[in-house]
Amino acid sequence: MSDKGIAKQVRETQVWKSIFRHGPPDNSRNRAAVIAGNVFLHLHPIKLKKSGVQLGYTWCMGGLTFFIFLALTVTGLLLMFYYRPTAEYAFNDIVALREHVPLGIMREIHRWGAHAMVITVWIHMFRVFMTGSYKPPREFNWGVGVILLVLTLLLSFTGYLLPWDQLAIWAITVGSGMAKATPFAGNAGPGAMLARIGDFVMVSDKNDVRFQLLGGRFVGEPALLRFYILHCVFIPLVVGVLIAVHFWRVRKDGGISAPL
């Protein structure tokens, strides 16, 4: 029996047919069906302008950003099995992960992937700018994109603390230190001293924005827990929802931009 024969036979089994409800995508009808009938592929239009499929136009950077986000979700989930976000365990769990997991590269993929996602999202924005794709009717989706960019940076930033080593706490100390200079809302920010009644200081290092962010006056265990929850649950959820909005709007705004 030839290879082609086997493939054909598999296609005719009840199992295969139950999963893929159309024939091989070698004619127009099936090519439409394969995209429309698959929940993942149906993010795509069935047909699109040739200029928009070219790698030289989109650089596939938005697509890669999304793919890396998915890869980070999977590797991140695996890491969560090993990691406890407390001052006592966090560092040792990472050490254990390094030393006891044979051939383990999940932490590496997660960390390098996070850096890569920052780079791809920047390059994606640059591409969108250079093709003028933010112009009407895509103004709103550009805005959604900017929020996604900020959230990507925040995801990376909150994750930076979790290994709980020197690199982590001091990078976060430097970064979060800026929050105390927030005008009016940070204890060392301009205007904060105006907010006092007699001797009572309303904005102090015990209640300003940095305190809310860290759950304390310095990067300690409460900060670790906050960053952990932001990093593993809250920000990914928001990013997930916004990516859905982003993709929906790419389609509704007329697909990948092309000359009018």
Add this chain to the structure above:
Amino acid sequence: MLRELVNRLSDPIISFPLATFAFYLMLRYYKIFGTKKFAYWTVGILIPVTTWFLADPNFFSIIKTPDNIPIIILLISVGFFTWFALHKAAINDTRIEEGLGPIEATPENREKVWSWPNLVYVELFAIIACTAFLIVWAIIFKAPLEEPANPTWAPNPAKAPWYFLGLQEMLVYFDPWMAGVVLPGLIVGGLIAIPYIDTNPKGNGYFTFKERAMAITAFLYGWLVLWVYLIIVGVFLRGPNWTFYGPFEFWDFHKVVASFNVNLSEIIWIKMLGIGLPKNLVMREIFGIILSLAYIIIIPPWFAKATKVGRDLLKNVGSIRYYIFMFLILMTMSLPIKMILRWLFSLKYIVALPEWELNL
């Protein structure tokens, strides 16, 4: 000798004007910059230069930290894609001049094609390439792990993650409330505002430079010179105490840099008028306050009156867009202005009100 020269040249006092000048040349001659020949030459020159850099133990010790690898990838991608975008823009602009229209608008490219297989295969290829890249990267470089967290002992220099080093570098010139809060907020707000400010209908859906020269110049200046360049400085050229170190310089903790930065109020009241600082805070800082307000309030209307560019802009986009745009541009330019004032006059603050935590 040569290393000494490179060390000197990379000091922001020199390398920032050089970067700005290179940026100007790149856009002024984008059609030459965008040729394949130019790209080949650049790569041909960069390979031996990079090798020479890497051969230096001091430079190598910075680059070899695993968390600095992404920056190399960032620099290569930014360099490549900037070239690539201008390459495509140059081709399209030449076509447009010849009356052919952009390449994306040819009848062939306007034709619709099936997503399967045309699009999904491109994506599959990108995903496989990306996965392979990440796996190789993960096998070669172990994720870093330093000593356990120790709140009582701060490393020197303590650096934020590389993507925030542009902001940390701004701290040299601005107080945290500007560098860490106001300017980042304006970057985000300004980015979101771009589509509503830029009313130029041209260049939607194809690469071009000529048809959107002003928008692209402003955006690229912020992105390449004020963001990426500052990250490079923050990563490679800032050592202990955030002091400048050339790429080939050993990070000597005892390097002392004399700095006698003075405030504008001191320059005017003490040096120029010889009176001494007035007691009243507002009086003391009055010159800086007036200058800063004038910068934001007077320049936009003056620019619209006095220059043709300004007049046309105001007429084309209307006054609300015009004033928002000018405000964003002025805030952007406040960074290079502050840098230059620092280098020329050792100016610390234009407005110095530490009593109110309000320093500009």
